Amino acid sequence: MSKTYSVGVHQDRDYATAKAFNQDASGFLAEFNGKLDAQQLPYETIDDSNMVANSRIAVDSRPDGSAQDGVGVIMATQSYFQVESTLNTFTWARYPAADVLGPPLATFSSQNNSWASGILSLSANITKGSFLRIPTSEGFLRGAAQIDVEYFFVSQEAAGFTGNFGAGWRWQFYVFVNDVMVSTTGEQPAGRRRTVNLPFAAPIASQDSVTIDVRWSATFDGAGTSPANIKLIEDANLRVFNCLLWARNQYR
Amino acid sequence: MSNASFNYQDARAVITATNLNQPFTALKDASDGTSGKIDPSNTRSEAFNRNHFKQSVGPNVSDSDFDSNETVYGFNPAQTEVFTTIATFPVNLALQPNDCLRLGSNPLVTTTSVNTLASPLIRSESAFYLCWFLTIGGVDVQIGYPFGYNTIVAGDGNTGSSDNKTLFYERLPMSYCYLPSIATTVTAIKVKIYFDDATHYRVDLKNLYLHYVWAKF
Numbered sequence: 001m002s003k004t005y006s007v008g009v010h011q012d013r014d015y016a017t018a019k020a021f022n023q024d025a026s027g028f029l030a031e032f033n034g035k036l037d038a039q040q041l042p043y044e045t046i047d048d049s050n051m052v053a054n055s056r057i058a059v060d061s062r063p064d065g066s067a068q069d070g071v072g073v074i075m076a077t078q079s080y081f082q083v084e085s086t087l088n089t090f091t092w093a094r095y096p097a098a099d100v101l102g103p104p105l106a107t108f109s110s111q112n113n114s115w116a117s118g119i120l121s122l123s124a125n126i127t128k129g130s131f132l133r134i135p136t137s138e139g140f141l142r143g144a145a146q147i148d149v150e151y152f153f154v155s156q157e158a159a160g161f162t163g164n165f166g167a168g169w170r171w172q173f174y175v176f177v178n179d180v181m182v183s184t185t186g187e188q189p190a191g192r193r194r195t196v197n198l199p200f201a202a203p204i205a206s207q208d209s210v211t212i213d214v215r216w217s218a219t220f221d222g223a224g225t226s227p228a229n230i231k232l233i234e235d236a237n238l239r240v241f242n243c244l245l246w247a248r249n250q251y252r
Numbered sequence: 253m254s255n256a257s258f259n260y261q262d263a264r265a266v267i268t269a270t271n272l273n274q275p276f277t278a279l280k281d282a283s284d285g286t287s288g289k290i291d292p293s294n295t296r297s298e299a300f301n302r303n304h305f306k307q308s309v310g311p312n313v314s315d316s317d318f319d320s321n322e323t324v325y326g327f328n329p330a331q332t333e334v335f336t337t338i339a340t341f342p343v344n345l346a347l348q349p350n351d352c353l354r355l356g357s358n359p360l361v362t363t364t365s366v367n368t369l370a371s372p373l374i375r376s377e378s379a380f381y382l383c384w385f386l387t388i389g390g391v392d393v394q395i396g397y398p399f400g401y402n403t404i405v406a407g408d409g410n411t412g413s414s415d416n417k418t419l420f421y422e423r424l425p426m427s428y429c430y431l432p433s434i435a436t437t438v439t440a441i442k443v444k445i446y447f448d449d450a451t452h453y454r455v456d457l458k459n460l461y462l463h464y465v466w467a468k469f
Binding site: 016018022025033035045053084088101192193194197199 | 257260262267272279282283290295296299303304305307348351352381382394398427428431448467
């Protein structure tokens, strides 16, 4: 606790002695010259004008460092990072004959073994919106991944086939921080297009490079999968449209 | 660095008015900006804590949009291929370069087929999108990119009778971080909806939960 006291109490008609003057002046200036503490500082007075200005950096948006489309803002008490894809035209001629937002950023055919079994990194197919490599300070990492996805598959005209909404056709998205899963959609049924928002939070250490990676998996293992029973439709695909990934690092 | 010093007075010397006043003048000059202001060289390590930070001025949640009434979008050809505002949050935010305006919304949606066609709907007739906008200089500026939803909730959507489904009460959470690189004054935060074909479905939205966080430091 930083405080100082007067050692020479002066009365009327006193004169200042050198000793009292030196001690008093030395006392309060010594406090000023580096000992000011929480007690001298009023609460709720410090704002951004008192802080070092925020800075802006580019961060990796691909695991191999081949793109730095991520934006980072480094603040005094926290930092924000974001990367997003930029699909913005409604001119994709969609079967049978109408224009919609597209084309998709990634398409995985469920007819052609176009993906390997397991949990796969979306950044292998999408350059922006699904991966961040960021510097962090000890504290907490909080953020969200947003993914526009559809997985229509099989025609209900297939005799006896039940592989639609409610059957065993599933997709799932995950968020990994430093290869540890921190959020997932759980298995989601095929049969429609939707946008999922995956919030995540994780304690984090001070590191030069923390990776945040959106990954996915999909299965089609419903009943009646024998080819003879399936009437494949034009676009039996898992499609991924716009992606967004942001994170906030709150320092300890 | 903002430090102050005083002239040490020898014993038995008569202290002049100038010398007597000098340390107080030095303190004033080193703290009011004449020669400096209080900076980290004046404070102990860890002198600041969270209580010293100024609280942000609220509210940052729009009451009206937090608990908004149900409104119907779509089922209206005029809304085809245009962005229609579903939520407006008037604000007055003078964002500085490299501030962060973090946005969130979580509308509650019900979709209903009102298909009047002889044939079932196809997917391209039944998609809608949500997107963030900010009013900057009196103009609605799109930030971020559209995220899509399909009103068909079952079936392949291309053929068959799968257009007659109704989806009840699903949340559509969305978030975004606006990170301006230049000073930007924002007067409204908006969410807009876009239909490829706004004829055959109605999208009922309510309780939009529109909110923001303005992070400055």
